Amino acid sequence: MASVPRGEFELIAAFRERLDRAGAAAAPDLLVGSGDDASVSELTDRGLAVSVDALVEDVHFRRASFPPRSIGHKALAAALSDLAAMGARPRHAYVQLGLPTDLDDAQCLEIADGLAALAARHEVAVAGGDVTRAAILFLAVTVVGSAPEASELVGRNGARPGDLLVLSGELGGAAAGLRLLEQPALADRLDSATASALRARQLEPEPRVDAGRALARAGAQAMIDLSDGLGADAAHLAGAGGVELRIDLDRVPVQAGVAELARANGEQPAELVVAGGEDYELLAVLAGEAFESARAALVEAGVDLSAIGEVTVGEGVAFSGSGGLRSPVAGFDQLRPPRGRGERS
């Protein structure tokens, strides 16, 4: 940690300076960043994608179990994950911080550092923001992404019967990590590397930005990121497309340690996989013949791609395989942990 500033204005200036540093050089289209009434940029891309995401204390995280750095990381990661699900290239982020008086200045700057490190990794410029006093800690993040043409951005509504349903990465890790954070004794049932990986999955998820762009290039017809959980988010995709999604749970990759942890906690592993949420993997719909090339592109981007089901005529989501769950979206409410990511409006 660098030195900590003394007064509120110095703190805000230091917070801003750490964010300004991140990725500014990587955004040549950004003509005016923070410090004016608005950012100014000159876009050559014509397609624009914008998403917002808020991380609120005691709803999405508890300060006791979340390091400040992870709070900053996760707030931006959740927003970038939305751009990933559009196949957009992330360009700028805007950060609104609600700052309670009982948060140490050092912790405040660690939030900035966590956010800035992820921004730099994805060449995202933090182009503006607001710091305000608030009774609780919250971060409201806006991300702006682009594509050469709007038609290259992938919405939720393109699933058609006969298409293949594909999933990036592995599920269940974020929900398992949350249980480890809330009940540290559960870690006794796992080796320490496995437990660490599960906690990291909850604390500092990786938005699948490169994978999302690769899936868009590979011809994904519809795509969503898994923030609410496979069950709820698949239901969104099914509803938007007016189709049924059939998912074979035996083909859904599950992160190492999830099954052991679920059993130790008296839960079905399928609950964490289907209803856990916050894994921020991508669920997409592809023509079957595009699968192998899409998978090769994702492996290049560092993440595997699995075919986990198919699009059929109908509505809702049907599960087969382990757990044997079959339910429309409402059925998953009761399985969701009480601190879900809230509802998009």
Place this chain on the structure above:
Amino acid sequence: MASVPRGEFELIAAFRERLDRAGAAAAPDLLVGSGDDASVSELTDRGLAVSVDALVEDVHFRRASFPPRSIGHKALAAALSDLAAMGARPRHAYVQLGLPTDLDDAQCLEIADGLAALAARHEVAVAGGDVTRAAILFLAVTVVGSAPEASELVGRNGARPGDLLVLSGELGGAAAGLRLLEQPALADRLDSATASALRARQLEPEPRVDAGRALARAGAQAMIDLSDGLGADAAHLAGAGGVELRIDLDRVPVQAGVAELARANGEQPAELVVAGGEDYELLAVLAGEAFESARAALVEAGVDLSAIGEVTVGEGVAFSGSGGLRSPVAGFDQLRPPRGRGERS
């Protein structure tokens, strides 16, 4: 008020529906609005301006004195005011609502109505957002505006010695209105129409969107909106341009009732005018010969324009005229009401 929904999901859906309705038809470039991972738009303008603004309970407003409709209005108005100060055309807004459990559903929908009405008036589409539980009520608003070219957007840093300093509208009303809300007995000193106008200035300020675009077209070199107050915001303009601003307080139009209310409250009228903040008028720098045509354009947009000073070699802000204040920005901190709009980062 329409009927009030029963459950949380119904409430969020109703909140979203009210925002979606606003201005969607007015944004033909918006291809995907709320309900996907991100909005999608296809811009023909190349210059993009983005700003964020948060309104937080017990920092920027108290629920006891702010009707929910005004909370929604003001959150969007403050953000649109930033776009006005760039001379941008507002296009889309994104709303993140932190929703405490003790807020009535009807009040929640009134927040949406206040926001939607202002959005519709400015042909702004609410293109996305998030609703989340939170211990306090907050609204974090992002606005996206545009201009045909980025070079047409007006930053803060273009003030040059010899230029004229101009101001839209009248000052002091928002600060006076705040005092009336917090100490209703003060209204006894004013006629009721004057008191109502002062309260409205605090509760539902009008962002000077058309005036800002007119000033940009008239050749404004630098511009800022008055959220923190004339003293602090003039200092931002002076600092960004590396110049001194000389302001003649006798030429600053003051809203009717401000002087009477200040005296009744044991304050100097100049305090409310210089340090009050939240009037959301525009302070701009123009070549002197552009003043008359700029003024005519603003009068067309329904607001007057006054020449209140000049740009000189030096730094900071110098006041002459009534009050005789002279101070750099730090000097205004003590005059600012404790619930100022926070600091931009």
